[in-house]
Amino acid sequence: MFNQLALKIGLIFFLVILTVEIILFYILYTNLVNDRVEEVMGDLLARGNTHRDVLEENYTPSTMNHVAIMESESDFIVVITDENGEVITSSDPVESEMSSLIEHTDYGEIPQSGAILESNWSEEKYVSTDSPITSNDTHSGHVFMFAESDSIERIIDHLSRQFLFVGLLTLLLTVITVFILSRVITRPILKMKKAAEQLSKGNHNVQLYTQRKDELGDLATSINRLSQDLERLKNERNEFLGSISHELRTPLTYMKGYTDIISRKNISMTDRDKYIKIIQEETEHLTDLIKNLFELARIDHNEFDIRKESVVYGDLIAIVLARIHPALKQKNIKLTFDCPENLIVMVDPARMQQVLLNILDNAIKYTPEERHITIVVSQNKNEILTTISDNGDGIPEKDVPFIFERLYRAEKSRSRASGGSGLGLTIAKEIMELHGGDIRVESTPGKGTTFIISLTKEDLDEQSIVD
Ligand SMILES: Nc1ncnc2c1ncn2[C@@H]1O[C@H](COP(=O)(O)OP(=O)(O)OP(=O)(O)O)[C@@H](O)[C@H]1O
Numbered sequence: 001m002f003n004q005l006a007l008k009i010g011l012i013f014f015l016v017i018l019t020v021e022i023i024l025f026y027i028l029y030t031n032l033v034n035d036r037v038e039e040v041m042g043d044l045l046a047r048g049n050t051h052r053d054v055l056e057e058n059y060t061p062s063t064m065n066h067v068a069i070m071e072s073e074s075d076f077i078v079v080i081t082d083e084n085g086e087v088i089t090s091s092d093p094v095e096s097e098m099s100s101l102i103e104h105t106d107y108g109e110i111p112q113s114g115a116i117l118e119s120n121w122s123e124e125k126y127v128s129t130d131s132p133i134t135s136n137d138t139h140s141g142h143v144f145m146f147a148e149s150d151s152i153e154r155i156i157d158h159l160s161r162q163f164l165f166v167g168l169l170t171l172l173l174t175v176i177t178v179f180i181l182s183r184v185i186t187r188p189i190l191k192m193k194k195a196a197e198q199l200s201k202g203n204h205n206v207q208l209y210t211q212r213k214d215e216l217g218d219l220a221t222s223i224n225r226l227s228q229d230l231e232r233l234k235n236e237r238n239e240f241l242g243s244i245s246h247e248l249r250t251p252l253t254y255m256k257g258y259t260d261i262i263s264r265k266n267i268s269m270t271d272r273d274k275y276i277k278i279i280q281e282e283t284e285h286l287t288d289l290i291k292n293l294f295e296l297a298r299i300d301h302n303e304f305d306i307r308k309e310s311v312v313y314g315d316l317i318a319i320v321l322a323r324i325h326p327a328l329k330q331k332n333i334k335l336t337f338d339c340p341e342n343l344i345v346m347v348d349p350a351r352m353q354q355v356l357l358n359i360l361d362n363a364i365k366y367t368p369e370e371r372h373i374t375i376v377v378s379q380n381k382n383e384i385l386t387t388i389s390d391n392g393d394g395i396p397e398k399d400v401p402f403i404f405e406r407l408y409r410a411e412k413s414r415s416r417a418s419g420g421s422g423l424g425l426t427i428a429k430e431i432m433e434l435h436g437g438d439i440r441v442e443s444t445p446g447k448g449t450t451f452i453i454s455l456t457k458e459d460l461d462e463q464s465i466v467d
């Protein structure tokens with residue numbers, strides 16, 4: 001019922017509050033007790049002084065008797081002595097404790113305003129005061145006032161009982177408060193713990209209450225976001241695995257089919273050559289696919305090194321153009337190329353060639369014969385932009401947002417016929433992002449497609465155009 005965290009927090013709270021309460025109660029209690037005792041002693045002395053004042057006016061046996069009779073009805077005891085401490089009269093019988101106190105009093109020490117002789121109420125039977133009588137400038141006697149210590153003890157007992165009651169009530173309230181407080185603090189934490197356990201078990205549909213405006217609310221929001229991310233990742237992984245298995249199965253099915261045909265006895269040499277060629281193509285396609293997948297895996301694991309160096313951009317593009325030349329010729333595609341002379345860029349040359357090659361390869365593959373491709377390199381204050389446009393069929397509008405996704409092909413059958421697996425642009429985009437740049441696409445169905453590769457200039461240091 002009481003979890004460990006709540007118990008720990010509760011105990012710490014409880015001990016701290018209890019200590020504070022005990023200290024406060026102790027200070028309050030001792031102050032109150034002292035005040036009460038001082039009050040009683042003050043009263044006693046004031047009473048003695050009043051009698052003394054009367055006696056100083058009228059130092060006669062009848063006045064003394066009056067005083068004694070008056071006090072005989074009260075809780076106090078008055079003892080009137082002469083200047084040597086010999087008892088003249090008293091309101092009650094003088095007990096031995098009283099006489100020893102009177103005998104041990106050093107009269108020279110007592111000031112005219114009177115003094116407390118005994119205030120130790122906890123050990124002595126009586127507390128007492130002494131008010132010296134001075135009539136006609138001569139020291140003529142003493143008014144001793146006594147009060148039973150029991151009366152003070154009764155007051156203190158009453159006070160202690162009240163303190164005990166209030167103390168117990170406070171303790172009870174403290175326990176209840178601490179219990180509620182520790183539950184309030186630990187409940188959301190426990191819920192989050194359960195949510196994290198659910199996440200680790202693979203149940204990514206956790207929803208925590210996130211309206212709190214404090215750190216616990218922030219934590220709950222983070223856990224919710226984590227659960228959504230995990231769910232998305234799981235879906236993406238499943239989709240990717242599904243696509244991959246499909247991509248691998250297709251060429252293998254072709255290969256198996258054609259090897260079966262070839263292994264038949266009655267097949268002609270021409271057919272056999274034709275099928276062997278198809279098998280070769282499919283093998284190449286499979287090899288490319290696995291190579292690309294491997295590259296993506298390396299990018300995902302941050303093992304993909306980008307070694308930037310300054311290269312003349314025009315020369316780098318020229319190398320790529322030389323490679324695609326046969327394909328251009330085959331499809332009778334015209335290519336125009338415009339790049340500022342001696343423009344230096346900081347790139348990994350092999351990777352940059354890979355990006356350009358993929359985009360140009362797409363432009364050739366997905367463009368009908370006798371069309372046109374243009375490459376224009378331009379620069380503004382912050383970027384170098386490489387625009388590669390073709391006037392082919394373009395990409396259907398619904399596909400444009402997805403073409404950079406893994407294994408995504410716009411026109412599945414046509415792309416597959418061209419040997420594509422839908423990984424080229426994914427890799428190209430990753431490479432550009434690793435360079436601190438990007439790739440965008442603009443496409444109008446029926447009119448053509450434009451890819452814009454941007455490279456930020458901050459990497460280029462001082463060199464941009466060398467003379
Ligand atoms: N210039 C283009 N014109 C028309 N469609 C294009 C063009 N470039 C890309 N696409 C579409 O975008 C898809 C994704 O291209 P991507 O380069 O990623 O894959 P692919 O060319 O099919 O395969 P891979 O490059 O891995 O061999 C292509 O399948 C194609 O449908």
Ligand SMILES: [Mg+2]
Pocket residue numbers: 358361362420424425
């Ligand atoms: Mg491609």
